Amino acid sequence: MALFQPSRGNAxxxxxxxxxxxxxxxxxAVRASRDFWTIQRRFGSFVVPTCALLLVWYFLYVIVxxxxxxxxxxxxxxxxxxGLCFGVLQFASTFAIAIAYRRWAQRRLDPLTDRLRDRxxxxxx
Amino acid sequence: MPQAxxxxxxxxxNFAIFAFFVLVTLVIAVSAAGKNKSATDYYAGGRDFTGWQxxxxxxxxxxxxxSFLGIAGIIALSGYxxxxxxxxxxxxxxxxxxxVSEPLRxxxxxxxxxxxxxxxxxxxxRAAAAISTLTVSLxxxxxxMAGAGALVSLLLGVSSTAGQDIVVAVVGLLMIFxxxxxxxxxxxxxxxxxxxxxxxxxxxxxxxVMSKAGFSLSNLLHHAALASPAGxxxxxxxxxxxxxxxxxxxxxxxxxxxxLGTAGLxxxxxxxxxxxxxxxxxxxxxxTIWLVGLFYLCTLVLGFGAMWLVxxxxxxxxxxxxDSAVPLLAYHLGGTILLGIVAAxxxxxxxxVVAGLTITAxxxxxxxxxxxxxxKGDADPSDEVRVARIxxxxxxxVAVVGGIYAKGIDVxxxxxxAFAVAASANLPSILYSLFWPRFTQRGALWSIYxxxxxxxxxxxxxxxxxxQATAVGAASTSLITNPHIxxxxxxxxxxxxxxIPLAFFLGxxxxxxxxxxxxxxxxxxxxxxxxxxxxxxxxxxx
Numbered sequence: 001m002a003l004f005q006p007s008r009g010n011a012x013x014x015x016x017x018x019x020x021x022x023x024x025x026x027x028x029a030v031r032a033s034r035d036f037w038t039i040q041r042r043f044g045s046f047v048v049p050t051c052a053l054l055l056v057w058y059f060l061y062v063i064v065x066x067x068x069x070x071x072x073x074x075x076x077x078x079x080x081x082x083g084l085c086f087g088v089l090q091f092a093s094t095f096a097i098a099i100a101y102r103r104w105a106q107r108r109l110d111p112l113t114d115r116l117r118d119r120x121x122x123x124x125x
Numbered sequence: 126m127p128q129a130x131x132x133x134x135x136x137x138x139n140f141a142i143f144a145f146f147v148l149v150t151l152v153i154a155v156s157a158a159g160k161n162k163s164a165t166d167y168y169a170g171g172r173d174f175t176g177w178q179x180x181x182x183x184x185x186x187x188x189x190x191x192s193f194l195g196i197a198g199i200i201a202l203s204g205y206x207x208x209x210x211x212x213x214x215x216x217x218x219x220x221x222x223x224x225v226s227e228p229l230r231x232x233x234x235x236x237x238x239x240x241x242x243x244x245x246x247x248x249x250x251r252a253a254a255a256i257s258t259l260t261v262s263l264x265x266x267x268x269x270m271a272g273a274g275a276l277v278s279l280l281l282g283v284s285s286t287a288g289q290d291i292v293v294a295v296v297g298l299l300m301i302f303x304x305x306x307x308x309x310x311x312x313x314x315x316x317x318x319x320x321x322x323x324x325x326x327x328x329x330x331x332x333x334v335m336s337k338a339g340f341s342l343s344n345l346l347h348h349a350a351l352a353s354p355a356g357x358x359x360x361x362x363x364x365x366x367x368x369x370x371x372x373x374x375x376x377x378x379x380x381x382x383x384x385l386g387t388a389g390l391x392x393x394x395x396x397x398x399x400x401x402x403x404x405x406x407x408x409x410x411x412x413t414i415w416l417v418g419l420f421y422l423c424t425l426v427l428g429f430g431a432m433w434l435v436x437x438x439x440x441x442x443x444x445x446x447x448d449s450a451v452p453l454l455a456y457h458l459g460g461t462i463l464l465g466i467v468a469a470x471x472x473x474x475x476x477x478v479v480a481g482l483t484i485t486a487x488x489x490x491x492x493x494x495x496x497x498x499x500x501k502g503d504a505d506p507s508d509e510v511r512v513a514r515i516x517x518x519x520x521x522x523v524a525v526v527g528g529i530y531a532k533g534i535d536v537x538x539x540x541x542x543a544f545a546v547a548a549s550a551n552l553p554s555i556l557y558s559l560f561w562p563r564f565t566q567r568g569a570l571w572s573i574y575x576x577x578x579x580x581x582x583x584x585x586x587x588x589x590x591x592x593q594a595t596a597v598g599a600a601s602t603s604l605i606t607n608p609h610i611x612x613x614x615x616x617x618x619x620x621x622x623x624x625i626p627l628a629f630f631l632g633x634x635x636x637x638x639x640x641x642x643x644x645x646x647x648x649x650x651x652x653x654x655x656x657x658x659x660x661x662x663x664x665x666x667x
Contacts, residue, residue, distance in 0.1 A: 065363075081361060105407065
C-alpha cells in the first residue's frame with residue numbers, strides 16, 4: 001500500500017484543481033505546493049525503504065533463530081557463535097540507522113520544513 | 126510460597142538503602158514539580174525538557190523491571206532466548222523514530238488520541254482510542270506491580286502473603302503521591318535520575334563480571350555454559366522457544382509484537398509531548414536508542430554472568446524466580462551493599478514506571494474521556510487536571526488490587542502481552558491517520574476495537590489463562606490454576622501474529638467499505654502539520 005503517496009500528480013500546485021471542493025483550503029494549497037511535495041517525497045524516499053529494510057533484516061534474524069538454530073550455534077571464535085554475532089549486528093544496525101536518520105533529517109529535511117513553516121506562519125499561503 | 130530464609134543479604138541494610146532511595150526520589154519529585162498548575166504542566170511537564178533529558182527519561186520508562194530484571198533473568202535461565210527478547214525491544218524504537226515521533230509531536234497535545242482525533246474529529250473514535258490506551262496502560266501497570274512484590278520479598282525478607290500485599294499497597298501509595306505532587310515534571314526528573322543510576326549500575330556490574338572472566342566474552346560464555354545443566358545449548362536459540370512447532374510460532378508472534386508494540390505504547394508516546402518541538406522529540410528518541418541499546422548489551426553479560434556465578438538452581442529457588450537473577454548476582458559480587466543498591470534502583474524503577482503509567486492513564490481519562498467525550502470539549506482546563514488527579518488515585522487502587530493478584534507471573538512475559546495489545550489496538554490507527562489519505566472513522570473504529578478485542582480475547586482463550594497443566598492432576602501453570610478448567614483454544618501465548626495483521630486489515634476494510642469518504646481537507650491539514658510542525662504547541666519557555 002502506498003502510504004506515502006506524494007500528492008497525486010499534483011506537483012505544480014495551483015495548476016491542478018483539488019478533487020472535492022471548488023476552492024482549496026489553506027492546507028490543501030500547501031499540500032499541493034512544490035515545496036511540500038519535495039518534503040514529502042524526500043521523507044518518503046528515506047523512511048519507506050529504511051523501514052522495509054530494517055523489518056526484513058529483523059525478521060530474517062528471528063526466522064533464522066527459530067528455524068535454523070543449528071546455524072546459529074556455529075562457532076565463530078571460542079564460545080562466541082554466529083547467533084551472538086548476528087544479534088550484536090542487530091544492535092549495530094539499529095544504532096547506525098538512528099544516527100543516519102538524524103544526520104540525514106538535519107541536512108536534507110529540516111531546512112525545507114523550517115522554510116515552509118516560516119512562510120506558513122507569516123501567512124504566505 | 127518463598128521461605129523466610131530466602132531473603133539474601135541483611136534485610137535491615139537493604140531496607141535502609143531502599144528508604145534512602147525512596148526519600149531522594151520524593152525530594153526530587155516535590156522540588157521539581159514547582160508550581161504544577163496548567164494542564165500542560167501536569168501532562169507534559171511544561172514541554173520544557175531538552176532532547177537528551179527526555180531521551181533518558183523515556184529510556185527510564187522503557188527500562189522497566191521487565192527489562193532490568195526480566196530479560197537478564199531469562200538469559201540466566203534459558204540463555205540466548207532472552208537475548209532475542211531484548212533485540213525486539215530495541216529494534217522497535219526505530220519505528221518510533223522514523224514513523225511516529227515527529228508527526229506525533231507536531232499534531233498532538235497530550236495523548237495518543239489527540240493525533241487520531243485531529244484527523245477524524247469524531248467523538249466515538251476518541252473514545253475508542255481512550256479505551257485502548259487505558260487497557261494497554263493497565264496491562265503494563267499490572268506487570269510492574271507483579272514485579273514489585275517478588276523483588277521486595279527477596280530483599281526485605283517479607284515472606285508472608287499478607288506482608289507482600291502490604292508492600293504492593295505501599296508501592297501504590299508512593300506512586301499516587303509522585304503523580305499527585307510531581308505531575309509529569311516531577312516524574313520525569315525521577316525517571317532521569319533513576320535511569321542514570323540504573324545505567325551506571327549496569328555498566329559497573331557488567332565490567333565487574335567481565336573482569337572475572339578476564340575481559341573475554343568467549344570465556345564468560347564458556348563458564349556460563351559449563352555451569353548450566355543444559356550445557357552448550359544455552360549459547361544458541363531454542364532452549365525456551367524451540368521445543369516444538371507451537372512454541373516456535375509463539376516466539377515469532379512475540380517477535381512481531383515486540384517490534385511493532387513500542388510505537389503503540391501510550392506512556393512512551395506521551396513522553397514525546399514533554400519537549401518543545403519535533404526536532405527535540407527526534408533527538409530524544411535517538412538518545413533513548415543509545416541508552417536502551419547499551420543497557421541491553423549489559424544485560425547480556427549480566428544474564429550469562431548470573432548463570433555462571435549464581436547458577437540456575439539458586440535463581441529458580443529464590444522468590445521471584447528469574448527476576449531475582451540480577452539481585453543475586455549483585456550479592457555474589459559486591460555483598461550486601463551492592464545488592465541493596467541494585468535492588469533499590471530496581472524498586473525505584475518500578476515506582477517511577479508505575480508513576481509514568483498512572484500519569485498516562487489519568488491524562489487519557491481526564492483529557493480524552495472526561496473533557497472530550499463527557500463534557501463535549503467544554504471542560505475547564507483546571508477541572509480537567511482535577512479529574513486527572515482523582516483518576517490517578519483510582520488507578521493506583523486498581524493497580525494495587527491487580528498487583529496482588531498478578532504476583533508470581535513472569536514480568537517480561539506480561540509485558541510481552543502488553544506490547545501485543547498496544548501493537549494491535551493502537552499502532553494501525555496511528556499509522557493510518559498519519560499517512561493514509563483515505564482513512565475514515567469507520568476504519569479507525571474497526572481497527573481499534575478489532576485489535577483490542579482480538580488481542581485481549583486471544584489472550585483469554587490462550588494457555589496463559591487456562592489449561593496449562595503439565596501433568597494429569599497437577600496444578601496448571603496458567604492464571605487459573607485449577608487443571609480441570611480449560612477453555613483455551615488458541616495455542617499461542619502471545620496473540621500478536623494474529624491480532625496485529627487483523628487490526629491492520631480491519632482498518633483497511635472498514636475504510637474501503639465506508640460510504641462516507643475521507644475528508645481531503647483534514648488529511649491535508651494532518652500531513653502539512655505532521656511534516657512541518659505548523660500550529661504545534663511549543664514549550665512554555667521557547
